[in-house]
Amino acid sequence: xxxxxxxxxxxxxxxxxxxxxxxxxxxNNPDAVAQIAALLKAFRASGAPIFHIRHxxxxxxxxxLPSRSGYAVKDEAREQDGEPVIVKRVNSAxxxxxxxTRLRASGITVLVICGATTNHCVExxxxxxxxxxxxxxxxxxxxxxxxxxxxxxxxxxxxxxHAMTLSNLNGEFARIVTTDxxxxxxxxx
Numbered sequence: 001x002x003x004x005x006x007x008x009x010x011x012x013x014x015x016x017x018x019x020x021x022x023x024x025x026x027x028n029n030p031d032a033v034a035q036i037a038a039l040l041k042a043f044r045a046s047g048a049p050i051f052h053i054r055h056x057x058x059x060x061x062x063x064x065l066p067s068r069s070g071y072a073v074k075d076e077a078r079e080q081d082g083e084p085v086i087v088k089r090v091n092s093a094x095x096x097x098x099x100x101t102r103l104r105a106s107g108i109t110v111l112v113i114c115g116a117t118t119n120h121c122v123e124x125x126x127x128x129x130x131x132x133x134x135x136x137x138x139x140x141x142x143x144x145x146x147x148x149x150x151x152x153x154x155x156x157x158x159x160x161x162h163a164m165t166l167s168n169l170n171g172e173f174a175r176i177v178t179t180d181x182x183x184x185x186x187x188x189x
Contacts, residue, residue, distance in 0.1 A: 005048040011115030013077035016063045016070025028158035029144035035179040037076040053093040091124040114142035119165040130173030138174040
C-alpha cells in the first residue's frame, strides 16, 4: 500500500561547502540551509519519513573523506534518532545504496528532494528518482550551487547554473516547488 506521506531526501548538506565558500567559491541561494531546516521541521512534525544522504569521497585528496572536517553534516541538517543516513560514493543517492529498496519497502511513492549541489548530486538523484517512477519534487529554494568555468572557458554564475538545472528537470523528471509550498501541503492535510 502506498505511503500517504512523502519522503524528504536531504542530499549532502555537509560542511565541505562552507569550506569551499570560505576559500572564495561563490554560491547562490544563501538561505538554502535555513529552508532545509524548515523542511526537516515540517516533515518531523508530520511524522513523514526523512532520509539523509551523505557523500563519502573515494579519492585520496577528496574533501569528502570521513577523516576530513568537511565530511561532517551541518548542524541545521543533522539527523535525529531513527532517521536513516545513507552513504553514497557517487553523485546519485540511488547508485550503490539501498535507498530505492527502503523507499519501496515503505510504500513511498512521493519524494521531496533538497540539498547540495543543485547541478551535481541533487540533479543526478532527482533524474534517477524520476526515471525510477517516483513522483518527485525538487525544492528550488532548498538547494544551491557554485559558480563554474565551462569547458569553453566561459564563466557561469551559480544563479544561471541553478536556473538551468531546474529548467532541465522541470516537468520531465520532477516538479519544481518551494519550501513554502511543501510546508503548506502538510498544513492542508
